[in-house]
Amino acid sequence: LVVAGTAYPSVVSSIYLISFIILAMMWAFHVKLLTPAVALLRAFLCAIASFQLLMLYLYQIQHIQDLIPKESIYTRLFGLTPIIRTNCTTPHQLLLYPGLKWSVFVEPSGVFLLLWSMAVGVRIDGDNLKTKEKKQFGKKMVIRLKTEKSLHGSCWSDIIHPQVWSVTYHSWLTFVLLIWACGLWMVKERSWYTLCCSPVFTIYGIPHCGTAGGNIVVGWGDLNESELPTVINQTDGNKLYLSAFGIRRYEYPFLHLGIQILYLCGFWLVLHQFNYIRKHGGSGSTNGGLIDGSFTTEADTDSWAYRLGEYCKEMLSRYWIFVVIGFHIAIATEGYPSGTKIIYFALFVLSTVSFVISWQFFRKSLQLYWIVLVTYTMIVLGLIYTYQFQDFPKYWKQLTHFTDQQTLVSSSITNPFELMLSILLPALFLLVVVLQLQYFNDRFLEVNDAILSIDGDGHTGEEGSAEEYEMGELNSGTREDDESWLTRQCRKMCPVVIGSIKTAVSLFIRGMEFHLWRLVFITAFAVAAYKVSAIYATVVVFWVLMLPARVTHRSLYIVTTVGLSLVGMAIMFLQLHFINLQLPYNCTVTVHVGCCCCLCGLLFVQQNMSRWIGIEKMNRNGIFFNHINGLIAILLMISFERVISLRQQWRSKWLKEVRPTVTAFYPSVTWRDADKGLVEFCKYFANFAFYKFGVEACFVMSVVTIWVRADMYAIIYSLLLVIALVLKTRLSLHRYWKFYSVALIILLVxxxxxxxxxxxxxxxxxxxxxxxxxxxxxxxxxxxxxMFLPDYLIVQDSTALIADFFQLLFVIAQLFVFEHENGEWTQFGGDNRYLTGADLDQVTLVGNPRKNFMLKKARSVLDQLKGFTFKYMIWVTMAMVFVAGTTRISLFCLGYLISFFYLLSRHQELMMGAPSRLLLVWNVVLGYNVSVITLKVALQVISCVYIETLQQRACSVVQLLSLVCSKRASYGLDAPSTTDQTCELSYTNAGLTWDFICFLFLLTQRRIFSSYYFLHASEDLKISMQLAAR
Incomplete structure (x- = not known):
C-alpha cells in the first residue's frame, strides 16, 4: 500500500495511501483486522488496483495517447503516464519515451504487487487463522510481557521522531513538532506524557504527511506553478511562500513521502502501546513499573545480558559527561563565531573554571548548569529554526534593533543540506544534555558524593559498597541447567576480560597520577611554541619558572584556567563582524651590509599588533576550533589533571588506599626482587627506570636537543653537557644539577x-x-x-624549542630524584651512588654484593639476558663505533676507526683487567664522541653561513672536515652541489645522527662497566681463558 500510494502521487494512489492510514490507525487502536469491513476494503482495493493497471495498459496504445495527450491535466491527475511509444513504420519495435523518472516504473510494479498480495489474502481461510490465533495465545502473552519492558525505549523514539522530522523538513508545521518534543524532554515523567500525547502526535502527523509535508497534492500529476502555485502574491506586494508550510515540489516525491511515513509509523507504534496500557488497566506512570522501565523479573536479573546492560548503564552514568563536554566544545567552536556560540563558549569556560577551582561548588551547581544548558539550547534551536523563514530576519532586527553585522545568529541558509546541519547539531546536543540531566546526573553525583568530605572521617560501611561505587563490575549469577555452550563460555570469559581491563586501566591511571602534570606542561608549551604570541609568552614564562616547584602547580593551574578562559572569550568576541582588529604598523627596515645601505622594504601584514598579541581575526570561511584549539587543549588537560587528582582523593577516602611513597607502578616490588625473575625485573624496571638511569636519560636528551637545534644555543648545551660528563661523583653532579636547571630555564624563556x-x-x-x-x-x-636572534624579516622556528623543553623536563625530573634518592627511596629503589673504577677494583668475587648469575646450574631467562648484556653488549657497541666511522670520509670518522681498532685489539685485556683501566679507556672514547658532536655543531656556523666562501678558498678543509649544513632548507642551501665541481660533497647532512647513536651505545656501555654485575662477567671470561689455556 505504501509503495503503490507514494511511488507516483495521483488521485488513484491517494486511495491506497488513505487505506494504509486507516489500517494503521485500526492496528494502533487494537481493532481486529480480520473483519468483514476490512475484507470489503480489500476487495475494493483489488478492484481499484485492477482498474488502474488496466488503464495504464490501455494508455500505452499509441491511438489513446494521441486521443488523450500526456500533457492533459486529467492524465496527470489520474497517474496515466505514457511509457511505450509506438512507431508506425516499425510497430514491432519496443520504444520508450526518453527522460522518464525511475518512479514511473516503480508505480505499476507496486500496484501489481499490491493486487497480488491482496488476491492471495482473499484465498486464505479465515477459520484457519482464528484457530492458529487461539493456539498462539499463550505465546502472545509472553511477547506482551516482554513488550511491556520496551515501552520506555519506544517513548524515547516518539520524542526523537518529531525532532528528526522537524530537522529533516523545515516548515512552520514541523516547528510545532519541535517545540512539542522539547517540552516533553523537560517534564519529569516524560514516558507517561509521551504516551498520553501519542494520539495528538498521530492525528497531527497524518494530515501533515498526507498533504503539506508529503506533497501529495503538489505531486499530483506533476502540476506546474500555474495549476497549483507554491508562491502567492499578496495584496501588499509581498509574496507568501508555501514552502514555509511544508508545501514544496520535489523531483522524486516518493522518497520524501516514504521518509515521513516512516516517521509516522513511530507515532503509530507508541499509540499502539498506549492503547495496550489502557486496555490492560495501566493508568499512570506508577502502574506496576510499566512506564518507567522498572518492571523486571527474577529470571531477567539472573541473565548475563541483564547484568551486562546494568554494567553499561553504570559506565554511561560515569562517563557520559565526557560526551556532553565534547558536544559542548563542538557546538561552541564550529564554524565562524556568532552571538549564540559566544554564550555557549561562556558556559563552557564557566563550568571549566568552577570545576578546576572548587569541586564542591561545581557539584552543587551541576544540576542548574544542565538546566540552563537545556533551556538555552531550546531557545537557540528555535531561534535558528525560525531565522531561516522568509522575512523573519527582518522581524528579528526590528525586535532587537541590531544591524546586519551585529546579528547574533548566522545569516539565512539557502542550501537545504547546510540548513539541516545547522539545526541538527543543536538538536543532537539537546538530546545529549537531556540524557545526562534526566538519566545519568543523579547517579553521577551519587558516585562522586564522597569527594565532598575529603577532610572528614572515612567511610565506615562495608567494603562491598565501595567496590560497587568504584567499578560496578558484572556480578556472577546462578548458572542455569539449560544454558548453551556460548553462554557458558561468555560466563567464564567475562571475569577474565573484565579483570584484564581493570588491570590495564588501573596501571594507566596510576601512570597518569605520576606523570600527568608533565603532560599538562608539555601540552601548554607545545601550544605556545606553535602559536607564538604575547599571551602565550606569559604562559611560557610563568609555567617554565614554576616547573621545578611542584607545590605551586595547583595555583598555577587555577590562574591559567581563569586567564585563558577570559582570553578565549575575548578572542571569540573580537571575531564578530563589527569589530576591526587590524592594527598594522608600517616599518621601514634598513639593513646595513658592509659599506652600503640597502632598503629592504615596508612591512604591513607581517607587523600586525593583533597577531603579536595573539588576538588576530580568523578567516571568514574558517572554523573557530582550528583558531583556538591550542587554548582548548590546555583547558582540557588541566581539567583532566583535576579529574585524576579527585579520583585519587576519592579512592583514598572510600577504599582507604594509601598513596605510595615512591612513584611506582608496583609499590610492593623493590630492588631486592629485581633478581628473582624476568617478570619481577620488568616490574622493578617500570618502577625505577628513571631513578636508576635518569642521568643517562638526561644526557641522551641533551644530545637530541643539540642534534635538533644545531645553532649557537646547541654549542651552549654542548658545553653544559661536557661539564656534567666530567663530574665523577654523585654529590658533585647533584650540586651542578641545580645550576644546570637554572641555566636551562633562563635559556628557554x-x-x-x-x-x-x-x-x-x-x-x-x-x-x-x-x-x-x-x-x-x-x-x-x-x-x-x-645565532637565533629576533628580526623583523626573519621568523625563527619556534617549534624547535620543544626539544629544549623536553631537555628541561628531563633535567627537572632528575633534580627531583637527586633530592629524594638519599632518603626513603633507597630502601625501595636501592643504592644509587656512582661506582668509580677505584671502587670496583677493591671488590672481590666473594665480596660482590650481587649474586653470580654466570655460575648458576639452572639459568633463567633473566640470567641469560644479563649474560648477553654484560658479556657481549660490548661487541654491539664496537660495531656502532665502526659504523659511525665508515659512514663518510672525514677527519672525525678517522678518530672513530682508530678507537674501534684499539678496542678490538685490546678487548680481552680490557675485559679481564682492572675496571679502573677499562673505564679510563672508555671515558676517552666517550669524550672523543662528545667532542666530535660539539665541534660539528660549532662548525655549523661555517657550513651554513660561510660555506660558499670556504668552498672557493679552502676546499680541502671542507672535504677534510665534511662540512655540510644540517638544515639546508632553512639557510637557503637547497642544492648540495656547487659551481666548483672539485669541492662537491655528496652528503646531505653533517652526520650527527650516527654520532648520536654512537653516544647512546657508548653511554650505555659505560654504565654496564660501572656495575657489580659486570665483575661476574669479567670473572667468567677469565675462567674461560684459563680453561682454554689448558
Missing part, C-alpha cells in the same frame, strides 16, 4: 621571547643592533638564523 620579538609598534622608531651583521644580505640572514 629567553629563546621564546626571541621568537616573539619586540612589539610591532617598536619598529617604527627603533631597530635591532645586529642589523649590520654580515657582508651581504644572504650572509646577514643566515647569521641571524644561526
Amino acid at each position: 629567553w629563546q621564546y621571547l626571541i621568537c616573539l620579538g619586540m612589539p610591532p609598534v617598536w619598529c617604527v622608531a627603533n631597530q635591532y643592533p645586529w642589523m649590520k651583521l654580515g657582508s651581504n644580505v644572504t650572509e646577514h640572514d643566515r647569521l641571524v638564523r644561526w
